[in-house]
Amino acid sequence: MISRTASFTLGSLAFLLIAAVRAAEPVADWMVDPSPYKANITEDKSRGELTLENGLAKRVLRLAPNAATVTLQNLTSGEHLLRAVAPEARVTIDGVDYPVGGLTGQSIQNYLKEDWIKDLRPLPGAYRFTGWEELPVVKRLEWKKRPEWLAKDHPWPPLGKHVVMHYDPPAAPAKTLGGPVVYEEKFDAFSQPKPGWTITASKAHARSSFSNEGKSGEIMALPDTSVFAERPWPEKAVSVELKLDAGDDTHSNAWGPGLALSAADGTTVHFIIRPNQQVFETLAGLGGKFDRAKPVSLRASLRDGTVVMEAAQDAGTFETIATLPFAKTPATLRIGKVGRGGNGGDYDGGDINANLTRCHMLEIAVRGAEPVVAAKPRADLPRVAVHYELYDGIPLFSKWLTVTHAGEKPVRLNSFVADELKLAEVESSVNNAPVSEKYNLWVETDMAFGDMVPEYANPCMKIVSDPDYPTQVHYERQTPCLLRCQPPLGPDQEVSKSKPFETFRVFELLLDSTERERRSLARRKMYRVIAPWTQENPLMFHKVQSDPKTIREAIDQAAEVGFEMVIMSFGSGFNFESRDPAYQDRYKELADYGRSKGVVIGGYSLLASRGAGDPKDNTTGSPARYGVMPCLGTQWGRDYLDTIVNFSRRSGLGIFENDGSYPGDICCATNHPFHRGKEDSQWVMWRAITDQYRALRAEGVFLNVPDWYFLTGANKCGMGYRETNWSLPRAEQEIIERQNMYDGTWTRTQSMGWMFVPLSQYHGGGAAATIEPLKEHLPHYEARFANLLGYGVQACYRGPRLFDSPETKALVTKWVSFYKQHRDVLDNGDIIHLRRPNGRDWDGILHANPTGREKGLACLYNPLDEEITREIRLPLHYTGLRKSARISIDGAEPQAVSLTPAHEAVLTVKIPGGGRTFLLFTE
Structure with a gap:
């Protein structure tokens, strides 16, 4: 007889054997065959959720009581990237910040449990979701394809799904709290605190007190020690407003004047001022600024499972300092010098011989809930639409905003956040913020400039600390775990009936590995999908003369050997800025001659690091990256951009090499016709240069731009060399x-x-x-x-x-x-890096092209003078070859070889001294 224990053991063994067999079976890899992975949109009305997924990536948006992303998951690895819910976007209109969508009430921010989601509440003051629709995937720009420069056709726009989420403005916020007063008290020199208060005073000094010399609310205490009054929280109360004065307490930090709310289980939130640093402190950290010479008003309001901390001075408008989870009903209210966490005690480093200091509690008001009235959207604010695209065959989302306004009076969009994600940390540290590990998420925007490498040319993507994450490991709450995609400056643009606004595009690629090659391959495949013009790869001759005779000779030479472009290089004498019709017609004749030979011609022009025609048309007030930069918000700047486009159209030139493209410079001038000042200058100039690139891309003009403008139309930038x-x-x-x-x-x-x-x-x-x-x-x-x-x-x-x-x-x-x-494998194949050149042994790469006839091409180089023989393991997984391959060495007759279970070919290869060996792989 087999016991139940034995049966369980055998059953477990059988399960493990089945799992082992399945593990040995080939696993589908989207990087080898992306065709099964199609984007889908589904709405689950019973759950109130909208899902975008393609078998590789999934984004789930909760639709009620407001819209918010509650799941962002890589379906290949199973990894959930979010630890908490954030607004879908943010907009700042006429100086006021508004979340777009978003939910609150999450008890902690370390992770997001599925059963918490149903209890989340609308984020106060946020734009409100009103509905969604599916639209076709849209072209970001027009692309006139040049098939003669492409090894294969690429779909444009990319294949996938497009969802638009519509949001109405929030209701107008109350300027003051309107709920009934359930408790109030003024502290003055002629009374003691009302009954019901319990006083707790530090024992560090005998004179520590809440009422100094008979003055109620005047606190006498050593710096960084506690003295506070506590009373029960009134029934049905929802807010407290405390007015206080720092007095001569200009030192306290650890125990600062303020208030705290404490629940029955001891959960406490505090809101204090730091007189020494003149900043506010909450569980979210430090924030805001105040003038300690003036009274400060602190307000804590319970809203939808959170407590909103606001502050004001001089009867000004209350500004939000922090919003924290607090789903419990307070049991007590504390006011006075309360410490971090809202508690009493004495700072260990306190000096008992220090001078006593005073601070003053001036008055307090506790209010009940305001009457419930139907909220109406503000008519003076624009509407916001949030767009999402998910593409076929790749774990890639795109996101952007459109802002429209039907009001009679225009509004100004000061800034925006196109996406905000509270990312689950990939590492954490108590002290210095971690920086070594990478998130399994690659994010970039099409507002890029200033470098040839995307890591440094991507100023709109930042991963910063999250002020609303009090339970993180880092002691100062500085873990970089909040993704924000927003312009580094501005855009400070007007929005009106006739002038809607569209943000930049955010692209979010979910990575399924920490291995460098696979992460890099995913990014390279992304560019093939969202910027397919970058796959145009013509052979280019840079001609150092520009006179018609030598250009014809260059065209003839290029045609004879199969080159496809002749570019009149820098220093050639070619003037792309000429508006002389006769000059342009001269190059039209040459362009026509080149086309007759199958050769396209074009030229070079310098923009950055040179001045405009008049110095007043240069950027001012902020140092230019390359010493001097024409402002593209001037008439000179617009004329320059238009001249290049018009010259190209009139003459038929097919290449524009724009050396020193706009690098992100700022202009503080207030008298330039196309921008107002500093705040909108960067957005205006970036839009101007990218509008030029889009216009040329639509004409089929090839764009060499030494900067990361690929997502707005550029074909190539420098590979990264030093000239x-x-x-x-x-x-x-x-x-x-x-x-x-x-x-x-x-x-x-x-x-x-x-x-x-x-x-x-x-x-x-x-x-x-x-x-x-x-x-x-x-x-x-x-x-x-x-x-x-x-x-x-x-x-x-x-x-x-x-x-x-x-x-x-x-x-x-x-x-x-x-x-x-071999253009198919050389252009369409993704490079697998084998060994970096070091001058001491072989180096090489492998092109992997699983969809081509030629599945792979390995290029092995020998920097040494003598021939070498090496055993080399060639990883063929990404070629699609599995059990065997046919290999041709330097054009010789193909030979069949077996591959290892890891899809490797292990070969003994001879590479001639100072030469190279090419290995071609087919089925």
Whole structure:
């Protein structure tokens, strides 16, 4: 007989065996085959929830009593990214902050339990959700595709689902509390505290008291010690307002004058002033400012499971300092010098020999609830719509706001937060805020500028500390765990009947791994979806002359060897700013000639780091990043942008290389026609430059922009090199070139970055650094093509010609043919990083293209003088190959090899000295 215990054990063993068999089965990977993962929208009316999910990512929005995201989950890993509920957005209208949606009442902010959600309440004063609709996924910009530069077609707009959530303005807030007074008291020199108060005074000094020399409410105590009065909380009370004076207590921090509410179970919230620092303190930390020379009014109001802390001076408007969870009914009220947590006691570091100080409780009023009246939306505020997109085949959401106004009087949108997420910490620390671990979430916006790397060109995305998170581990509550997406300045834009407003787009990519390559691959796949023009990857010749004769010669050379672009480079003499019709027509003839040969021509223009025609049209009042910057809110700035577009349209030029794009500079001028001052200058200039890029993108103009403008139309930026490196000896350039590409392709696809080849001298270095005469340096010229085209990266081949002899022409033709023969895998394949170049052993990469005929292409380079033989493990998981593969080495007959269970090919490879070996993988 088998006992119940034995049966349980055998059953467990059977379960483990089944699980092991399932684990050995192939697991679907969206990075290899994204096709099964389609975006869906479902509404569960019984739960009052709207869900956007595609099998990879899920976002759940609670719809009542207001709308808020309650789930953000990676369905591949199962990870929940949220620890608490936040507003869906925020807007500041005419100087007043308003949450958009949002729920409150969560008892703690460390995590969010499913059974808490049903009890959450509307966030006070927030915009109110009124309904949702599904709309088609929209184009952010028009894209005239250039299929001759694309290895495959990419859908635009991307495939997916689009939801719009509509919000009405909140009701007008009461300027003063209107509930009935259930208790009030004024403290003065002629009375004692009313009956019902219990006095607690520090024993650190014999004169510690709540009534000094018969003056009720005048507290005498040492700095950082406690003296307070406590009484029962009146029945049906919902708010307390205390007016106090810091007096000569200019030192206290730990036990400051203020109030505290305490529940029967001991849960306490406090609201005090710190006279020494002149800031307010609550459980959320420090905030706000006050003048200790004037009386301060503190207000604590119980609203929907929270306590709202507000403060005012000089009979001014109350401003919110903090909103904290507090779902309990207070048992007692304390006023006086109460400490952190609202308790009594003495600061351990207090000096009992210090001078006594005074502070004054002046008056208190406790009120009941105001009469319930139907709330009506304010007519003087705009409406807000929150847009969400979820795309097919990738765990990626997009989000943005539109603001419309039907009122007669325009309003000013001072600032906005397009998304706010209370993220579950990936690490925590009691002391210094953690910075080493990364969230499994990549967020960027299309308002980007100032760098060639997205981590530094993404000023609108910040992960900051959460002031409403009192139970975090960090002692000063500084854990970075609150994501906010908002402009660094402004936008300070007018919204009216005829002038609606649209924010930037936020893109949120949910990552399913902490492994660097997989995280990077997800980001690169994101750009293929939301910025597919970046996959245009033409071969570019940078011509150092611009006269018609040599441009025709350059077009002829490019056509003969298969190059697709001729760019009149910096220093060529080409003037993109010319408005002379005859000058523009001269280049129209050249552009027409180039098209007849299958070659597109274009030119270079500098914007940042040069002045406008008149210094008054430059940015003022704030240092420009590159020393000087024309303000794009001036007529000169708009004329410059329009001239480039009009020149391109008239002449048919197909490339615009905008060196020194707008880097995020600020202008404080108040007399420029297209911006008001500092607060709106950054938004206006960013919109101006991106409107230009959008206009050119719609014309099919290729955009080389040395800055992170990909999401607003740019094709390429620098791969991340230092220009003076191309003045080094030729042999050193070869290794540095591969390092730059290896490093640069962690943050972008290979088609998104350009490199540089100094055919003629660039910066310096003389004959040792340049390739001219080309026929005298054929091995080096070949090495550069093998490096660049092996990576699928295009360079600015800058000089007077592409070839200077039949041998040189044959070499260029050979490598261009190689690139075009394998363009599908070289452009569409994602780079897997094998080994970074170090000059001491082999280095290389693998292109993985699971949807192509050529599944993979490994490029292995040998920086040493002698041939080397190495056993190399090639990870083929992302190629889609599983049990076996056919491998061709340097074009030889393919050979079949078996793969390991980890989808690796283990090969012994010979790489010639100073050369390279290419391995092609097929099924």
